[in-house]
Amino acid sequence: MPETVLLRGRQRELAELDALVERARSGRPFLVGLALVGLLTEVAGDGALLCVVDDAQWLDDASARAMAFAARTPPATSP
Secondary structure (H helix, E strand, O other): OOHHHHOOHHHHHHHHHHHHHHHHHOOOHHHHHHHHHHHHHHHHOOOOOOOOOOOHHHOOHHHHHHHHHHHHOOOOOOO
């Protein structure tokens, strides 16, 4: 069983974010982009979500690619 299943609330979110960063470093940008879309969709719930990146010029390449992927991908839906 993955460790994140045993965590709750904010601790789980931070563990998932850490895993997302590790995937980005490992060179799997598509998976990172999909994970980011899923995360943003979950945060938005049934409402709208505005994501603002301050100082975008300081984003590393992997983060910029993930943000661009999320910006052009429709929200994830659950079955």
